[in-house]
Amino acid sequence: MTKVRRVERIVALTKMLMDMPGHLFSLGHFSNLFSTAKSTLSEDMVTIKQSMQEFGLGTVQTVSGASGGVKYVPYPSEERINHMLTQMAKQLSDPDRIIPGGFLYMSDILFTPELMMQAGEIFRARFSSVTPDYVMTVETKGIPLAFSTARAFGLPLVIVRQGSKVTEGPSVSINYVTGSTKRIQTMSLPRRALPSGSKVLVIDDFMKAGGTAQGMIDLANEVGAQVVGTGVLIATIEPEKKLIEDYLALLMLHDVGQHTKMIDIRPVL
């Protein structure tokens, strides 16, 4: 490929890095692609990194050594996180969302790509101290959120199925008790989906008593994997004592007033 102007090369580099968060690119790869010296590409990376950080969009990490390279890490600033979560809480406070039974309709938000991509980047920032190998969720409504989180980490997603209808070869199942309704349920996973020894980040859309999250932790343990973090988009303030203690929620649901038509949901800042 013929040489291109620096600014055009930087646009292409930004797009390629951002398309694969967490993926380590060698400078040699870009050097071939753009017919440009590695030293020049290093300067490009400094520029991209400075701009990302200045606008609170993320960062570019350099890994040194023979097998080194550069990778893009989404890292929204606290200012941007505050703004995104405040907006989401506002959208979720619309009284039209109240469903008979005191539930909150939130599928539209859970299935809006740009909102879930933002939430995924927020989890990436909040869980920056853990180094999972997989992101895990249980079907169905949390899948886009967990997928976006996996994408922000550059990791594969594992989806646990409800029931035992897995037809993907040998599987492992566990029974669990939903914390709120006290029903016994089954969840399962194909054996080959999660190798023994893996570190897992559990992501779900909603947590009340924590029974489902505890089920995923048990299922991971059953195959010899270890849960290193649990994140939910929304947790309810009641019951205060949940089945799992160590979880991170982005929003706390304080009250859904069926009669008052008031929803009290607040960002965790």
Added chain:
Amino acid sequence: MTKVRRVERIVALTKMLMDMPGHLFSLGHFSNLFSTAKSTLSEDMVTIKQSMQEFGLGTVQTVSGASGGVKYVPYPSEERINHMLTQMAKQLSDPDRIIPGGFLYMSDILFTPELMMQAGEIFRARFSSVTPDYVMTVETKGIPLAFSTARAFGLPLVIVRQGSKVTEGPSVSINYVTGSTKRIQTMSLPRRALPSGSKVLVIDDFMKAGGTAQGMIDLANEVGAQVVGTGVLIATIEPEKKLIEDYLALLMLHDVGQHTKMIDIRPVL
């Protein structure tokens, strides 16, 4: 915000545009954000567009008029599409994927974010002549693919539930007959998820006889919506005559040889 160097501004613009494909940004918005004249930003957009197109990464469209602006449209070149689909077919041809019963294990690929993001961009390019309002899929395995497609279009996703266990307010259900096993099943959707009059793009991971896709078309019609296209990642070559005629597959599965241990899967180029 103080003025920044042009190249840093262009990095930030590229990231912001790419974070929200299909979203129309006014130049006024960027003008405030960067304290830069609109005419300068117009030049930046030309640079970004040229670079995207030169590297087969997408394009930037300008919408003129008072409510106009710019938007990023993912549009991988045919060369990149060929490369991506050929790689995916190769990965799927691994004989270890054969599951007793002649099925193909593909969850790992369906749940790998960077592969599904690529597939979503391919659907965006292949369906560039239709203008849907929603992307629709049915749970579970096609959700990451449909989510990525919705993201590439900048549209919301609608997820149809199997069975009638929807607890999200009034819902509409239909019965459908799976084309391959001839069983009667139910699928449902909350009424408020899909407004009457909407145009829908149906996306699923796998099609054999087309019963599930036909079910989604019936369900869309039931709420007064119209399906304007159907895309699947993989379709089987048999049965040649499927329940729906008008669909687009990215890969065709010719054979899963349980005894020969050979998988014949080919990109549709």
